[in-house]
Amino acid sequence: MRDVVEIGLGKTAQRGYHLDDIAIVPSRRTRDVDDVSTEWRLDAYPFKIPCVAHPSDATMSPESAIALGRLGGLGVLNAEGLWTRYEDPTKILEELASLDEDADATKRLQEVYSEPIKPELIAERVRTMREGGVTVAVRVSPQHTLALAPVVLDAGVDLLVIQGTLVSAEHVSTTDEPLNLKEFIADLDLPVIVGGCTDYKTALHLMRTGAAGVIVGVGADEWSTTDTVLGIRVPMATAIADAAAARRDYLDETGGRYVHLIADGGLSTSGDIAKAIGCGADAVMLGEPLSLAEGAPAGGAWWHSAASHPQLPRGGFCIAGEPDGTLEELLFGPADRPDGHLNLFGGLRRAMAKCGYSDVKEFQKVALVLDR
Numbered sequence: 001m002r003d004v005v006e007i008g009l010g011k012t013a014q015r016g017y018h019l020d021d022i023a024i025v026p027s028r029r030t031r032d033v034d035d036v037s038t039e040w041r042l043d044a045y046p047f048k049i050p051c052v053a054h055p056s057d058a059t060m061s062p063e064s065a066i067a068l069g070r071l072g073g074l075g076v077l078n079a080e081g082l083w084t085r086y087e088d089p090t091k092i093l094e095e096l097a098s099l100d101e102d103a104d105a106t107k108r109l110q111e112v113y114s115e116p117i118k119p120e121l122i123a124e125r126v127r128t129m130r131e132g133g134v135t136v137a138v139r140v141s142p143q144h145t146l147a148l149a150p151v152v153l154d155a156g157v158d159l160l161v162i163q164g165t166l167v168s169a170e171h172v173s174t175t176d177e178p179l180n181l182k183e184f185i186a187d188l189d190l191p192v193i194v195g196g197c198t199d200y201k202t203a204l205h206l207m208r209t210g211a212a213g214v215i216v217g218v219g220a221d222e223w224s225t226t227d228t229v230l231g232i233r234v235p236m237a238t239a240i241a242d243a244a245a246a247r248r249d250y251l252d253e254t255g256g257r258y259v260h261l262i263a264d265g266g267l268s269t270s271g272d273i274a275k276a277i278g279c280g281a282d283a284v285m286l287g288e289p290l291s292l293a294e295g296a297p298a299g300g301a302w303w304h305s306a307a308s309h310p311q312l313p314r315g316g317f318c319i320a321g322e323p324d325g326t327l328e329e330l331l332f333g334p335a336d337r338p339d340g341h342l343n344l345f346g347g348l349r350r351a352m353a354k355c356g357y358s359d360v361k362e363f364q365k366v367a368l369v370l371d372r
């Protein structure tokens with residue numbers, strides 16, 4: 001039972017833990033790093049590394065999604081992003097990369113994202129990704145799923161990602177017809193990833209919709225403002241562990257249907273990735289770390305998908321700086337400094353080897369300790 005703390009008369013709060021609050025405990029066994037596999041599979045689609053890209057235009061263009069796919073990860077293109085609003089958004093991305101990190105940057109983001117989405121561009125971008133020979137994944141927001149999903153599906157994607165800051169299976173509305181996730185997913189013949197969520201009950205309800213994967217977290221990193229704008233912040237270690245507990249109960253409930261958990265938020269180093277998987281995640285969703293790859297679409301600038309919201313933006317705009325290396329070096333090394341920002345999945349493999357585990361699912365059993 002998790003600690004419950006009384007924060008005032010008649011009001012309690014559950015204690016939660018961030019990834020920085022925990023550490024991995026090695027076991028009695030170690031393993032050769034060459035005998036460790038970071039492969040994972042979502043439905044029928046295998047991946048070399050448990051890496052899913054956050055669908056930000058700062059990091060994901062059709063070309064960068066292909067590049068990540070060829071390196072063994074899963075690129076996710078935003079169906080509501082610049083690549084589906086403009087025939088050629090490269091000039092806009094170059095302009096954004098030159099902006100200062102101030103309030104004007106948010107205003108400019110809102111302006112460029114006010115251009116209407118063009119369905120024909122969705123089909124064109126999906127076709128480009130498919131011709132690249134990789135698994136094709138496209139993100140839509142819950143609010144626009146009913147309108148955009150038919151276009152996305154007709155274009156021929158492999159995976160559909162329904163992602164918002166928070167997604168529930170029981171959205172209530174007195175003005176609009178809400179999206180019934182269970183009915184919607186049941187009518188599809190392809191895997192769907194939904195999220196984010198931050199607690200046991202929501203994770204369990206999203207699993208019951210028939211989703212193949214659930215995104216855990218709200219994408220919170222140092223540039224996210226979901227906490228300051230909405231007051232919502234759930235520490236990632238706790239959120240992942242709670243979702244993993246929901247999955248265990250769902251496995252018992254269904255007789256063995258496994259739903260993959262994708263951790264999204266507070267992940268910037270190989271150690272963060274290792275701890276997220278140790279808490280129960282199957283894969284991680286990376287955003288800002290990928291903005292530092294050579295050739296990133298926005299040239300080192302970074303912003304969340306929600307940073308351009310027309311009424312309530314939830315994410316700062318930052319210029320991350322000079323590239324850390326190629327995308328391959330970011331993922332697989334070699335690293336030339338000891339801060340964990342390069343060779344992200346080489347670091348994960350090394351952590352697994354040091355603890356004696358041979359694959360990602362086994363590594364979810366690793367012991368953890370509070371160190372703060």
